Amino acid sequence: MTRIILFNKPFNVLSQFTDKGTESTKRQTLSDFIDVPGVYAAGRLDKDSEGLLVLTDNGKLQNRISDPKHKTTKSYWVQVEGIPSEEALTALREGVDLKDGRTAPAKIRRVEEPQGLWPRTPPIRFRKSVPDSWIEVTIAEGRNRQVRRMTAAVRHPTLRLIRHRIGEWRLADLAPGTWRDA
Template sequence: MLLAFHKPFGVLSQFSKEHPSHRTLAEFGFPKNVYPIGRLDADSEGLLLLSDEASWNDRLLHPRHAHERTYHAQVEKVMTEEALASLRKGVKLPDFQTLPCKAELLAEQPAHGPRIPPIRERKSIPTSWVALTLIEGKNRQVRRMTAAVGFPTLRLIRVSIGGLKLEALRLGPGEWKELGKPELDRIF
């Protein structure tokens, strides 16, 4: 069984509660014995897959399979072509070098609903949206990459895993569904 979940902001990608104020996956009524495939940090939103089959973890997450995951990141300032080029080549972070990725400035703001709570906005600092497609996913990697090139992430949404797009699933924040064969075929 493979489930798609639209993880809302402020929810940890785990079932156990480490602190009374943290929201977890346990509150969303998932079937027993499923676990998240990969993670999205509590500050991130978007597509999260869950399964009761361990084989999905390796198939979807190991970089040797070059399985793409696409994120929309709202960043401070208007990202430059120079910063995008740095992201595309891979960024040297203090603890590792990221793999090359796809990076593009989105011409228009994507049609994501408002975040609750809203991001902080500064009247004197504009924001822009970028699409980043990676084949790896280390802890807070997208946020660390955009910050390393001078454009801190304000909002981060995973919009696709392989060819499976959050928008096509028509799931609102906090909603999930079991994937059927047509959707499973889109992942690869």
């Protein structure tokens, strides 16, 4: 029987079970939170991003979730610097040009700060002179740091990025650093 684990990856944790760094540069990994043999992350979430990570012991399922050709959608709450104009949001919806090519169209909408959101440690940088706002971004691609590069391309750098949905799986009320079987 396939095992599927949903994990709320905290900020500054690697999406892998081991760290190849030296002892003096050791970083937190999945093994600091999950002691289940034989499961592996289906896709990645940058160490400076938070939220839902799906782990499984089924290689075919792992591939289906992480390979962009299967078009598994992933949704993110993104706190950005500034308040994006309709023009900026339209550009994100239609696709933006990045160094590795144009992104596929994305679903973009303005949202309020998500309910029940946990504080980030360390907190994001705050500037009195520059407001921030939240958008929800849904994509089916999975390029390296794609959402961050997309928001930067429309001049609204990402301050905080939280993945809350992968396909049918949702973060729901899973606290940071905790996991549950799906």
